[in-house]
Amino acid sequence: MTATxxxxxxxxxxxxxxxxxxxxHAGASGYLAMMALVGVVPDVMRPTALALNILVATxxxxxxxxxxxxxxxxxxxxLLGSVPLAAVGGALRLPPGTYYVVLGLVLLASxxxxxxxxxxxxxxxxxxxxxxxxxxxxxxxxxxxxxxxITGTGGGIFLSPVLLLLRWCGPKTTAGISxxxxxxxxxxxxxxxxxSAGSLPPELPWLAAAAVAGALxxxxxxxxxxxxxxxxxxxxxxxxxxxxKLLAFA
Numbered sequence: 491m492t493a494t495x496x497x498x499x500x501x502x503x504x505x506x507x508x509x510x511x512x513x514x515h516a517g518a519s520g521y522l523a524m525m526a527l528v529g530v531v532p533d534v535m536r537p538t539a540l541a542l543n544i545l546v547a548t549x550x551x552x553x554x555x556x557x558x559x560x561x562x563x564x565x566x567x568x569l570l571g572s573v574p575l576a577a578v579g580g581a582l583r584l585p586p587g588t589y590y591v592v593l594g595l596v597l598l599a600s601x602x603x604x605x606x607x608x609x610x611x612x613x614x615x616x617x618x619x620x621x622x623x624x625x626x627x628x629x630x631x632x633x634x635x636x637x638x639x640i641t642g643t644g645g646g647i648f649l650s651p652v653l654l655l656l657r658w659c660g661p662k663t664t665a666g667i668s669x670x671x672x673x674x675x676x677x678x679x680x681x682x683x684x685x686s687a688g689s690l691p692p693e694l695p696w697l698a699a700a701a702v703a704g705a706l707x708x709x710x711x712x713x714x715x716x717x718x719x720x721x722x723x724x725x726x727x728x729x730x731x732x733x734x735k736l737l738a739f740a
Contacts (some may be wrong), residue, residue: 495528496693500700507546507704512712513650514554514665516547516672517701518643519600522593523732530691532589536642537690538697540580540680543644545698546705547673550665553709559666564620564659567627568649568667572635572675579639580679590736593641597733600647601726620659631671639679644672665712 491499506520518539525535554560584592630652638645646668653664691697 491528491530491691491693496696499524499528499693500696503542503697504700504704507542507701508708508711509704511546511550511705511708513661514550514668514712515646515650516543516550516644516669516676517704518543518638518672518676519597519647519729521701522642523597523729526593526597526732526736527728532584532586532593534689534691535593536589537680537683538694539642540644540676540683541690541694542698542701543672543676544680546701547644547669547676549702549705550669550709551673553713554662554666554669557662557666557713559662560670561620561659561663561667564622564653564663564667565670567622567624568631568634568671569674571628571631571633572638572645572671573678575632575635576639576645576675576678577682579636579641580682582640584640589641594733594736596637596641596643597729597736600643601729601733603647603651604726604729605723606651620663622658623656626656635675638675639682642679644676646672662713 502524503517503521506517506524510517510520521539521542522535525538530538551560630649634645634648637643637648649671650664650668653659653667654661659667
């Protein structure tokens, strides 16, 4: 990467991490969108997004847990299904054209889910109590785990809408469950992917520093009830553009 591309990506990753961590996510789909826009190759995109996810999700887990928005009983059924499938997905290496199609569709779906996350109605607004249907949670986790491993996302962008739509818990508890889900799946997929082709860029420390700074800002803002609607919609537009670009040139 050129110095300009590194600077642009670092700033973009700071913004992405800030926005995503306000709702308990780690930002992988946003990092992938930004890397797609500057032309980073798939073999670098996926492990980079997963590595950043691990760093950012660790901070998010710590802060939401301290704020008492973590639920092991709500988390483990999803992990039971997702962990083995995240390993399978992480070990797969799709041809570049196929990867671009899959990732493009994931980015478009993620953009739609981000908009829904901001404007959606009908989900619980309180964080009192949690009721997870474990029989459904395990296969849901498995599906998300496979997709997260293949694409290099942690799966939180898909888990959160499920928790909210089914009214299994409130927004802050959803974030408290999504963050460790992302952390575990990202770590599993990254380790599994280390046995196939893929490499981390030498610029990773700069990108990681930007993402960590964004995570520190975003978790603080999210727990302080920041209204981030306009910024999230802007990010969704960027993801739509990146997803469209990947599908157009796949």
